[in-house]
Amino acid sequence: MLFFAFSFLLSAFRANIFITMSVKNKRLDLSYSQMKWETIFKRILIVMSVVMLLLVIGTLATLIVKSMPTIKSLGIGYLWGKIWDPVNNVYGARPFLIGTLLTSFTAIIISTPFSYAVAIYLGEYNTKGWLSNLLKNTVELIAAVPSIIYGFWAFFVLVPVVRTFEAKIGVAPYGVGVFSASLVLAVMVIPYAASLGTSLIRMVPSPLKEGAYALGATRFEVIRSVILPFTRSGLFAGILLSLGRALGETMAVTILIGNTSAIGNTFKDVFFGPGNTMASVIANEFSEADHDLYYSALIELGLVLFFVTVIINLIGKKIITKYTNK
Amino acid sequence: MKVVKSLQIAIVAIAASCLALSASAQDNTLLGAGSTFVNPLFSKIFADYAAKTNVKVNYQSIGSGGGILQLTNKTVDFGGSDAPLNAEQAKKIGVPVLHVPMASGAVVITYNIPGVTAALNLTGKDIADIYLGKITKWNSPEIAATNKGVKLPDLGIVVVHRSDGSGTSYIFTDYLTKVNADWASKVGKATAVNWPAGLGGKGNDGVSGLVKQTPGAIGYVELIYALQNKMGFANIQNKSGKYITPSLESTTTASNVELPPNAEVSLTNTDAPKGYPISSFTWALIYKEQNYGDRSAARAKMLLQLLWYNIHDGQKNCVPLNYAPLSKSAVKVAEAILKSATYNGKAIL
Numbered sequence: 001m002l003f004f005a006f007s008f009l010l011s012a013f014r015a016n017i018f019i020t021m022s023v024k025n026k027r028l029d030l031s032y033s034q035m036k037w038e039t040i041f042k043r044i045l046i047v048m049s050v051v052m053l054l055l056v057i058g059t060l061a062t063l064i065v066k067s068m069p070t071i072k073s074l075g076i077g078y079l080w081g082k083i084w085d086p087v088n089n090v091y092g093a094r095p096f097l098i099g100t101l102l103t104s105f106t107a108i109i110i111s112t113p114f115s116y117a118v119a120i121y122l123g124e125y126n127t128k129g130w131l132s133n134l135l136k137n138t139v140e141l142i143a144a145v146p147s148i149i150y151g152f153w154a155f156f157v158l159v160p161v162v163r164t165f166e167a168k169i170g171v172a173p174y175g176v177g178v179f180s181a182s183l184v185l186a187v188m189v190i191p192y193a194a195s196l197g198t199s200l201i202r203m204v205p206s207p208l209k210e211g212a213y214a215l216g217a218t219r220f221e222v223i224r225s226v227i228l229p230f231t232r233s234g235l236f237a238g239i240l241l242s243l244g245r246a247l248g249e250t251m252a253v254t255i256l257i258g259n260t261s262a263i264g265n266t267f268k269d270v271f272f273g274p275g276n277t278m279a280s281v282i283a284n285e286f287s288e289a290d291h292d293l294y295y296s297a298l299i300e301l302g303l304v305l306f307f308v309t310v311i312i313n314l315i316g317k318k319i320i321t322k323y324t325n326k
Numbered sequence: 327m328k329v330v331k332s333l334q335i336a337i338v339a340i341a342a343s344c345l346a347l348s349a350s351a352q353d354n355t356l357l358g359a360g361s362t363f364v365n366p367l368f369s370k371i372f373a374d375y376a377a378k379t380n381v382k383v384n385y386q387s388i389g390s391g392g393g394i395l396q397l398t399n400k401t402v403d404f405g406g407s408d409a410p411l412n413a414e415q416a417k418k419i420g421v422p423v424l425h426v427p428m429a430s431g432a433v434v435i436t437y438n439i440p441g442v443t444a445a446l447n448l449t450g451k452d453i454a455d456i457y458l459g460k461i462t463k464w465n466s467p468e469i470a471a472t473n474k475g476v477k478l479p480d481l482g483i484v485v486v487h488r489s490d491g492s493g494t495s496y497i498f499t500d501y502l503t504k505v506n507a508d509w510a511s512k513v514g515k516a517t518a519v520n521w522p523a524g525l526g527g528k529g530n531d532g533v534s535g536l537v538k539q540t541p542g543a544i545g546y547v548e549l550i551y552a553l554q555n556k557m558g559f560a561n562i563q564n565k566s567g568k569y570i571t572p573s574l575e576s577t578t579t580a581s582n583v584e585l586p587p588n589a590e591v592s593l594t595n596t597d598a599p600k601g602y603p604i605s606s607f608t609w610a611l612i613y614k615e616q617n618y619g620d621r622s623a624a625r626a627k628m629l630l631q632l633l634w635y636n637i638h639d640g641q642k643n644c645v646p647l648n649y650a651p652l653s654k655s656a657v658k659v660a661e662a663i664l665k666s667a668t669y670n671g672k673a674i675l
Contacts, residue, residue: 087514155535163540174484175540176525259489259526274525280489284528288391288491288517291414 060306067300069293078300084261084281086289091297093304095261099275100308102178103253104246106271107185112239114186115193119235122194123201124223136198143191151255154184159256171272176258178275184256185246192245193238200234201227233320240316247279247309254280278305356629358385360393360406363431363493363548364608367649368406371640381628390493391517397423397611400619403629405611408493409517410590422614424667425590426633427607427660429641430650432549432577433498434559434604438537439464441479445571447472449563450505450595450603456544457485457502458509459523464542472563485524486536486545491517494530497606498546501594505603546604549577550648564603565595576602577650585659605650610636616669626669633664634675 064071070078074091081092118139126132155176162183163175204227212222228235258274278301289295358368365387372383385406388396393405398419410425435448452468455461461468465478488495499515513519527533530551537545538557549572552559561569570576580593580601593605610633616626637652637660644651652660665675 083520085520086518087516087520155539159539172482174525176536254489254528255532259528260521260524262523276526284490284526285518287389290391290394290412290491290517294518 063299063303063306067296067303069296070300073293074297078297079304082261086285086291086294086297089291089293091293091300093278093301095263096276096278096281096301097304097308098263098270099178099257100247100277100279100305102271102275103182103185103257103277104243106178106182107189107246108239108243110182110186111190111242112193115190115197115238115242116235118190118194119197119201119238120223120227122198123204124219124227127202136195139191139194142187143195147188147249147252148255150184150188151252154180154252155255158183166272169272171268174258174274176256177273178257178270179272181253181256181275181277184252185249188249188252189242189246192242193235196238196241197231197235200231200238204230233324236316236320236323240313240320243312243316244309247305247312250279250283253277254283259284278302278308353625354380354628355382355384356404356625356632357402358383358393358404358406358610359388359396359402360385360611361390361408361493361608362387363408364406364428364649367429367643367647370643370647371636374643375632375635375640379631381632383632391491394611397613403612403625404633406608407611408606408608409496410592410609411611421618424612424614424663425588425609426612426637426663427581427589427652427656428610428636429608429644429652430577430581430593430605430656431497431608432572432580432602432605432650433494433501433546434549434552434557434572435544435546435562436534436537436552436557436559437544438539438541439479439481440541442476443558444476445558446476446560447563447569448560450501453562454502454506454509456483457487457521457523458506458512459485460508472569481542484540484543485521486533486540486543487521487524487526488518488533488546489526489528492529493517493606493608494546494548495519497594497604500592500606501604504595549574549650553648562603564599564601565597566599568599570600570602572602572604574645574648574650576600577605578653580605581607581656582653583655585655587659587662589656589659589663607656612667614667615671616667616674623669623674626667627674630664630667630674634661637661637664 070091074081078091078093079097080094081090082094083090083092084095085091118135122132122136126135159175159180162177162180163173166175166179167173208226208230209222212226217225254277257276257280259276259280260274261276263275264270264273282298282301282305285294286298289298365385368383368385372385376382387406390407390409393402393407394411394415396402397405398415406428408431411419411423416423435453437446446469448469449472452461452472455468462483464481464483470478496515496517499509499513499519502513503510503515513522525536527536527545530547533545534547534551534555534557537543547557551557552572559572561571564570579598580596580603581598582601583596583598585591589607589609591607593601593607595603596605612629612633616629617623637657641651641657643649665673667674
């Protein structure tokens with residue numbers, strides 16, 4: 001990359017010498033240098049975008065190559081295998097897939113009403129003023145707090161509360177589990193949808209809203225029939241952003257999820273009992289993976305997580321285009 | 327034009343500094359990497375050694391697995407590991423590797439039973455059955471039989487294990503494999519296993535946090551951690567039938583047995599009559615033939631002198647930091663191992 005930039009700049013320098021050696025025309029010189037800058041700028045942008053693309057493709061290629069041993073020996077059964085046994089080299093991703101999807105989607109379901117409420121309030125009801133700024137900054141602060149702090153806070157404060165709750169409803173009172181992890185994830189992903197939603201709702205053109213008010217609509221009717229349809233795709237993109245964050249969250253989840261690959265049988269057991277997610281397993285076991293098959297099983301888990309994220313993003317984008325082309 | 331020229335200069339400067347920074351390791355600094363368990367001890371020993379001899383040691387505690395990997399890649403002089411090399415790692419290295427015991431550690435069983443403050447007596451077989459999910463209540467007949475006089479409540483046992491791969495799990499599962507045939511066939515021993523029951527906590531602090539918070543929980547942590555955090559733990563029955571309280575003395579006693587000459591031995595379920603059964607060495611790993619890469623004879627000698635210091639004068643740092651020092655027979659075996667290291671076939675020490 002360095003070599004490419006260096007040689008490109010060298011050729012630009014040589015071009016400049018050639019031009020100044022020809023007929024001196026100040027006006028022509030200025031526009032030549034401007035054009036040269038335009039070209040340099042455009043090329044830098046293209047190079048950086050290509051580097052980004054290469055990074056993603058390179059990551060995918062590395063994941064596939066390094067997980068070849070388990071792909072060859074376990075095949076497609078890896079995706080729904082229930083057992084994760086490093087001693088006998090039997091690996092299966094099903095408990096972790098279920099854990100990841102369950103925690104992420106539960107977090108989204110819990111957090112969406114809150115993020116939409118914050119977005120509508122800050123975008124429509126209270127757009128300026130000290131309370132609005134305070135609320136906006138507090139919501140953004142939620143995103144700024146490191147996730148491990150959420151994990152530890154929840155471990156000492158939330159888990160005992162969930163434990164007494166579980167004792168009341170009659171499941172095993174562990175405290176840690178899918179439910180606690182989902183609650184904390186929900187808190188952590190609120191700011192992503194809320195910030196995006198606030199900006200979009202504030203950008204709804206006033207003539208649209210004033211037209212509705214002029215026709216006698218109430219505030220709620222304006223929000224429901226003018227603002228929300230206008231910002232629908234953007235708000236959904238905010239949800240997708242939150243979902244992407246929730247899928248990949250590692251540290252807070254690994255403290256709260258109970259870290260077991262034996263999942264229960266009834267929905268109640270699965271939801272309130274301990275589980276495990278793909279990111280949490282990789283973070284926990286990667287540094288001490290002492291044989292090749294174990295190592296490549298973990299990398300294949302990373303590959304599965306990568307594909308799950310890509311597929312969910314593609315489905316999300318399809319839903320957005322379907323909405324905006326209605 | 328000025329911008330283009332300054333960009334060129336900047337690029338040349340970066341390239342030059344990249345070349346300059348790729349200098350090799352300095353001549354009086356030894357490099358080590360590996361076990362986090364032994365890191366506090368090594369930091370103290372190496373600080374004392376640097377003050378005495380002006381030889382610095384740079385030790386990175388990246389975990390036993392990481393240490394073995396760096397030793398395989400020949401980027402460090404020695405690796406620190408809580409478990410000996412397994413067959414696959416030994417095959418990858420290809421040449422003989424010496425395991426030099428540095429200190430001993432132990433794994434204790436801690437529990438949280440409301441109303442019970444006494445130290446329980448537990449047998450290895452019962453612990454394995456608890457972790458297999460076979461014994462599910464604290465007042466079950468097996469536990470009550472070994473704890474006459476202690477009123478055990480009718481409370482479910484919540485099993486807590488390590489969620490991350492760790493040498494502590496290796497020592498614990500190694501012990502369970504030896505004392506319970508069911509565990510050996512169903513689960514086995516490794517740094518990470520398919521735990522049949524229970525919750526996972528990350529690190530010693532994760533396990534102890536879960537145990538402290540959950541009534542009826544049982545978990546395993548390092549002895550050092552339990553001592554420093556003043557946790558209550560159980561007395562475990564050793565091979566001779568006695569219930570041993572975990573302590574630095576009983577851990578050192580566990581290694582006071584006939585040791586094989588290569589010291590790649592597991593101390594769990596030790597034969598020593600007063601030894602604590604869930605103990606283990608932690609080793610420093612070095613290549614037997616020290617002339618690899620472009621190592622000088624002087625560097626090899628520096629390394630061996632450092633390790634010699636570790637097993638003799640360095641041992642006085644163990645007890646203040648809550649590590650169990652090597653027993654007399656362990657020191658003898660370690661000396662013999664260090665003397666077997668060669669440079670171009672000739673002994674160094």
